[in-house]
Amino acid sequence: MIDIGKKIRALRLGNDLTQEELASRLELTKGYISQLENNLTSPSIQTLFAILEVLGTDIHTFFGNEPDLTVVFKKEDFNEKENEELKNTISWIVPNALKYQMEPIIIKLAPGGQSVIDNPHAGEEFGYVLEGQVTLVLNRKRYIIKKGETFYYLANKEHYLINNGTSAAKVLWISTPPMF
Template sequence: MNKIELDKQTRDNSREIADANPARLGTRLKLARQTRGLTLKALSEAANCSESLLSKIENGKASPSLPMLHRLVQVLETNIGWMFEESDGDEGIVFRAGTRPLIALDPLRRGEGISLERIIPYSQGHLLQCNIHHIEKDGASAGPIQHAGEEVGYVLAGEIELIVGERQFQLSAGDSFVFNSDLPHHYRNTGTERASIFWVNTPPTF
């Protein structure tokens, strides 16, 4: 099998694993809401989102944007990592190529064109969150967002514009960055090809 075929198989396998994520997210969200004793209406009002959309998310029929997820977990006093956590037992140490899930937080918003390849599982047992952000041509992150923690990134491929607070940075393969997560931040692909960023943040948020 050549590299192109292997890359395609890896992406296909990752997408198959990701298919169950909306249902998993919906189940976790509903559990967190019920644990807090909140109705759909109460949570939607507190998180400034549509009650009907929230119902669809809980039933696995829709996926929220990243800013919406941040609002929901703030109200529910949990974290986004827990929403996607897959490991409830002993943690693994090695995660092989071709087995890492590829997550699209909002697959209904095709214009965003972003997927997250998990380097390590979402788990409360980890102090770090680590993903590879894949941004398709003309893709951009939802936001800006801000939260507690610190962000570190390394551009693996492509060209991106990183916006942190009031500052804008043009980055290409080999460039790296670090900033406090409480600064509003987002990014977009400014090149002609898919861009990829190796991204680490602490504490885990998404």
């Protein structure tokens, strides 16, 4: 069962409105809004439509049973995999990214480490070097990218990263569509 009062309160707060401000916009009383939010009264259909319009939504969205999407992911949600042979560690920082359009990872490369050699595929890739320095090998051409610099390319050529430096490197790497 849908808790109408709770949903109205959440929408009101999401719009940064007080009960008084919402009531004023609807020519209702603050007490009536309070009663609605506490499920002590029910709005007429006409009043509900007016409330939803002021709160920037509609009846279909309000009563839709779409589950809330997770928007924030914490470190404990990340999945990490170490590749000792290639001297890298990949952290998938958005769980189940395969269902999205982009897949962000953080790859840590030890000195002498590299990513897997990625064959040409559809899509685009972007990276931001968080620590150290890496070499992007794109279709056998090499690009040196330092901390604070970015790279962006179409993924239709063989590509991978190498850490030729003496300290570890860390890169935020985003692929679309998800590939890692």
